[in-house]
Amino acid sequence: MKTLLQNIRPEIQEGIFLKNPESSALGKSIVKEGVLLIDEIGFESFTFKKLGERIQTNESSVYRYFENKHKFLLYISSWYWSWMECRLVFETANLVDANDQLMKAVLLVTEDTADDISSDYIDESVLKRIIISDFTKTFLTKEVDDENREGFFKIYKRVIYRIAAIIKEVNPAYAYPESLASNIVEGSMHQHFLKQHLKTITNCNESVSPADFYLNMVNSIVIKSS
Amino acid sequence: MKTLLQNIRPEIQEGIFLKNPESSALGKSIVKEGVLLIDEIGFESFTFKKLGERIQTNESSVYRYFENKHKFLLYISSWYWSWMECRLVFETANLVDANDQLMKAVLLVTEDTADDISSDYIDESVLKRIIISDFTKTFLTKEVDDENREGFFKIYKRVIYRIAAIIKEVNPAYAYPESLASNIVEGSMHQHFLKQHLKTITNCNESVSPADFYLNMVNSIVIKSS
DNA sequence: TTTAAAATGATAGTATTACTATTATGTTTG
DNA sequence: CAAACATAATAGTAATACTATCATTTTAAA
Numbered sequence: 001m002k003t004l005l006q007n008i009r010p011e012i013q014e015g016i017f018l019k020n021p022e023s024s025a026l027g028k029s030i031v032k033e034g035v036l037l038i039d040e041i042g043f044e045s046f047t048f049k050k051l052g053e054r055i056q057t058n059e060s061s062v063y064r065y066f067e068n069k070h071k072f073l074l075y076i077s078s079w080y081w082s083w084m085e086c087r088l089v090f091e092t093a094n095l096v097d098a099n100d101q102l103m104k105a106v107l108l109v110t111e112d113t114a115d116d117i118s119s120d121y122i123d124e125s126v127l128k129r130i131i132i133s134d135f136t137k138t139f140l141t142k143e144v145d146d147e148n149r150e151g152f153f154k155i156y157k158r159v160i161y162r163i164a165a166i167i168k169e170v171n172p173a174y175a176y177p178e179s180l181a182s183n184i185v186e187g188s189m190h191q192h193f194l195k196q197h198l199k200t201i202t203n204c205n206e207s208v209s210p211a212d213f214y215l216n217m218v219n220s221i222v223i224k225s226s
Numbered sequence: 227m228k229t230l231l232q233n234i235r236p237e238i239q240e241g242i243f244l245k246n247p248e249s250s251a252l253g254k255s256i257v258k259e260g261v262l263l264i265d266e267i268g269f270e271s272f273t274f275k276k277l278g279e280r281i282q283t284n285e286s287s288v289y290r291y292f293e294n295k296h297k298f299l300l301y302i303s304s305w306y307w308s309w310m311e312c313r314l315v316f317e318t319a320n321l322v323d324a325n326d327q328l329m330k331a332v333l334l335v336t337e338d339t340a341d342d343i344s345s346d347y348i349d350e351s352v353l354k355r356i357i358i359s360d361f362t363k364t365f366l367t368k369e370v371d372d373e374n375r376e377g378f379f380k381i382y383k384r385v386i387y388r389i390a391a392i393i394k395e396v397n398p399a400y401a402y403p404e405s406l407a408s409n410i411v412e413g414s415m416h417q418h419f420l421k422q423h424l425k426t427i428t429n430c431n432e433s434v435s436p437a438d439f440y441l442n443m444v445n446s447i448v449i450k451s452s
Numbered sequence: 453t454t455t456a457a458a459a460t461g462a463t464a465g466t467a468t469t470a471c472t473a474t475t476a477t478g479t480t481t482g
Numbered sequence: 483c484a485a486a487c488a489t490a491a492t493a494g495t496a497a498t499a500c501t502a503t504c505a506t507t508t509t510a511a512a
Contacts, residue, residue: 042368058490133366140359142268144423160427176429176439183413190412191405197370201386203402213402221446284461
């Protein structure tokens, strides 16, 4: 499993990058160190100038790979969701029971960290922190409709469709499979954030994880009523 | 009801503004037109310079009321949640049954728009659109812990506590009242956004509202199992 | 009604951001 | 070995995100 996923290269939508960062050492360094820098200083303070200084290259070289930092965030987000989609496929493939598939899928998208699998150059646990804090910023913009049309959220949406499909299989009568799927994915990121920063408005803590909360939710809504 | 809420002035946490915008005509104009401008051009493109031009005042005058646009967003967010808290209190006060209180509370925080009540100078339906697109940006920053310590999210958290309290009353055995409350509030904003912009990953549309989805959720999770 | 205080307006200035353009230098590959 | 390509270095622009200063207008207190 480890080696299998290690060699998977995500297909990132045309238009997110100017030049494929996978195609060169500099490109990989931009992505790897960019992720670390965003984690350290936050997306708002992150600039290509600072990244250039960090990896001892020129600002203009970074601009040859990505138009701007928003596109960079889209790139690493697509990377993350592509990796998540892979894991969803692999880890539910061998499960015959739809209920088991649903439990596994919900666990995967809501669980704390997944350091069991790691790519050669991107630190997934750091990436996950960035996704929790910054992923919503990729679509909470005035350009969301244009960018959606260009397919920039395709992989993310595919993850939602996949979970919704399992929900439908478990309970075909349930009226809101897509909403529930998007609520679980987006909501679990929110609960992770609250657990770290606004602890009083969540029940998640060291002993209770967002996965517990959402597994319970899915059980009550989809499974028990079926 | 209308007149009652019209006269309510929200208490905004010390430190969010430099000078109370409620204290002058210019201050009110900054808030009123600032809300409209953010709605028109988006929070990312919004600047105090543009706002100054719009209301024919100087950029520096705007800076006398708010340190920066992040604080401005915090201000209008506090305003919104303060108004929501008021409505929660008023509209559940006369309900004796906890179940009814919960349904009403969930309806209030998740429903489409609430143009039944309007303040003298802030357009609530426009404000709600901004909250849906931009509220999460108030806390998805590196400064969230400092700002939380300063009480900048106090009113928002109070809204969550209130809903969580009703959940507990309806079903004291339920293990995740705060998480469910924060999931409903945050999640409904997300569903509203999806309904507008990423329609394929939600079941909400012209005929199905986020309120339907969350009322169903609450019914399955809290009420039926109690 | 005067006068002092407070609020606003106008102008200027700085550092940083978010880029684009140009040219030089190094590095592959056919 | 040369052409093509990638990167480095430098410079430059417009906009952003402010701060400071000082003049003018408004308001409120004596």
